[in-house]
Amino acid sequence: MSASTDVDARSGGARALYSGNARVVVARGLLATKSTNWVVVVSGFFEPVFYLLAMGWGLGSFIGDVTLPSGTEISYAAYIAPGLLAVSAMNGAVYDSTWNVFFKMHFGKLYDAMLSTSMGPLDVALGEILYALLRGGVYAFGFLTVMQVLGLNLAWTAFLAVPAVLLVAFGFASIGMAITSYMKTFQHMDWINIVLLPMFLFSATFYPLTVYPTPIQWLIQALPLWHGTELVRGLTTGELSSASGLHVAYFVAMIAIGLTFTTKRLRALFLD
Template structure:
């Protein structure tokens, strides 16, 4: 007598590359939009990095020119904005208005495949944005070490962390008006997470709070590899961003299962 062999259980997210391939095909002719996404951080770099940098000179306590100090922070912010934009605005549109996932879930793709695929797409957008900004920084003469190339994989980790966080936040959004709460968090974080000045300028009581911000950790990672300073802060940032992305993605999958048709 023979017994049937149980079907091998598929790993959650195994078919996510199929959704990623779909997004690549659909967006083949829209990568020009990335130029507009890079315009804002480049404008900040020129206006503040070089404009204010002409007055400041070097960052206090170091010989790092101010533009070279600001550029990694803006690169991290560009990766963050690219990932968050993909997993909030576009995912919300697909859930509430396009009903895109209803058609996806009648295929062999699962909710986990959808979530992992969307975060994977956010990672790709973050990497492309970071690569473009890194190339612009090189043209402006702001790259002084070959270690700066590690900013690209760093951007991938940032995209994963903020992409997962964006997916989780989107599961709580009720309408378009709720997007103002995202901006209420994103803009202050961009301004105060040491994008333009070091942590030491803050009062001692505020420094631990600033250090808990995910963008601060992202900036620490990119700034560390861009300047070739591989201290403890870089390791902490890698662990922080990895755990944030994994935890947020796990929670997002659970919430999406209750919102999307299985």
């Protein structure tokens, strides 16, 4: 085989990468959930609700109100609820795109089967990520409903938190699946938790970023969850700023990078 046909194989590969059939992968996910693990899926909804009750309502009664940068005072529960919403989007997306994908990749051999059909790796990647998003979206909608009932949505822009959360989830799912494609053992998978837990605790979820010294603030601002928290908080409290656009851009970049790597890796793993 000459170098030129090699180039053809790669560049003529739009169809080789994507057959426009990602929705079938989503449908497969829904069917699998219906027939096996819907209880696990439902339980995911309660996690942020429990946090909200314990921290916002319980702990919050000792803390009182929080002052936003604009000077507005809001209840502690209203302050952390959007953070928890972003966290639940992150957790749902990461769980689906890491543990579930890892299992399907190494034990279920699901992707072997999918890629021996006319589907391409981008169909698989996009389909799995969209399924994770769908799940994240359901959680987000449920949690926003709880927030509404508890009176924690302070502005009309709160309903925009649903697409915002989907964007956040999309970013995490893309990167999560890309990283998972490099993982070989269960020990590797534990590293994901080591990254997620501190990010959850320290990304201005429970208190403003200003408590940190400047270098730590930069570090936190470089991590994705802070952007998610700030974006969602801006929408539910109505305190939008030019930074919101930046947060959106951060996640768009994250999605692009994640999808590129995932597709490349799936191709290398299953079609080489």
